[in-house]
Amino acid sequence: MKIITLNTNGIRAAARKGFFDWLNKENPDVVCIQETKAQFEQL
Numbered sequence: 001m002k003i004i005t006l007n008t009n010g011i012r013a014a015a016r017k018g019f020f021d022w023l024n025k026e027n028p029d030v031v032c033i034q035e036t037k038a039q040f041e042q043l
Helices: 011-016 019-026
Strands: 001-007 032-034
Touching: 011 019
Parallel strands: 001 032
Antiparallel strands: none
16 A cells, blocks of 8 residues: 655645646555645635
């Protein structure tokens, strides 16, 4: 089982830097993301 946990310090900025491409490549079973600094509608 692969678990990824990270502090993004802003999910929108992380997305612009390729976070979701990296996450898909890593193919984790569980993802824990802290400090998203976004509303649910923005995800």
